[in-house]
Amino acid sequence: MRTIGLAATLVLGATLAGGLAAQDVQARLDGRVSPEVQRAVQGIAADAAAHGLPVDPLVQKAIEGAAKGVPGDRVIAAVRALAGRLGQAMAAVREAGVTAPEGDVVEGGADALNAGFSGRQVTDLVRVSQPPHDPALTLRVAATLSALGVPTTQALQLVQGMISAGRSPSDLLGLPGQVQAGVARGATPAQAAAGLARAAGGAPPGRLPDWVPPGQRKPRNPHKP
């Protein structure tokens, strides 16, 4: 009897939450997209919410499309495609051991998939993003590197190398800009990324040359008794 009561409470809670999410989506789309797009996006968002996917990116994409004057059917197609990527990203993030990922991480995973990364690579990027690194940020940086023309395998290696070398999240965020600067100097995106990967092996700015990331053992100094 107690189990039935608990289940009923959970179902009621989920229904109420779904209803609130639907109202929220409707309120945010009101007057910003056409009624046709609004109805379609509400349906896609409700389905996404039922699967535990973040709804905000879908709403944002619909608003973006409408603001840019994109025809309604293309907006709906883009929102539907994004919902699909969010689902794939959710699976990839869970594969990395994150059982209840935050919406931001799933959205970052969808960005990375859109940029050409495979689900396996998304899993690897999440797995390597140990604190202080935020998986959402790691995924977005990787996606931007790929958008700049850095091959996904190389972008993955570069990001992994930076994190394992103890570089900060700010250093990671600066990577796309550095690749772009390299390209402006005449290098290909792959060459620019390779140069950054080599530099990532060294000490970060402000550290002594023999600096090692926290948790790693310093090599023995032969001059010390």
Add this chain to the structure above:
Amino acid sequence: MTTGYHPLVKRLLDGELSLAELPPELRAEGEEALHLVGVADRTPVALSPALEERVMAAVRHHAASRDPVSPGNRAWRWLNTPRDVELRLRVRPWTVWAGALAAAAALALLLGRPAPQPMPGPQARGSTRDSVLVRFVLYAPGAHRVAVAGTFNQWDRGAAPLVPAGRSGVWTTTLALPVGQHQYAFVVDGARWVVDPGAPAVDDGFGRRNSVVAVTAHGAQL
């Protein structure tokens, strides 16, 4: 003239060391310092009673001028002066326990409340809440209106207009953006969407491109 004594000589003057304990090379300096201290006039100075009376009168006058005893001041002083107050209560023990339990329950409710959910609206595409001022610049000669729209302002074409810098064709604006990565584009004359030529761009899902800005705690990086 000696401008500064060695620290050991200063300790000698403070009585922490004796002359014999100083190193030989410092003894001459120590003797000189002791000599100077010795010749100082150590006769006690006695102040005349008249001077003391004048000083105290001046102090009283100063205090009175700073604190005129108006009725308001008097009332405030009466309210503010600490007094011993004895409060006697006759209570039944169960009322004390009931009050304590009610206070504990209120505290538990307060601490157990879930954290407020973020409001729907523009969100940082990173994770931290710090904001950084980011300057957007576009060279658009001949444009009548330029704005920047992106994930940080719900793609609102009117939310962040750029201002022309004279007649140079350069348009600028500065926005406070949360740390993280944001997508955006410029809107020229309310209709033409233009990517930032100085920033990386990603596919927007509609067959166009969005510019990307990475905002770190140290500033924006394109």
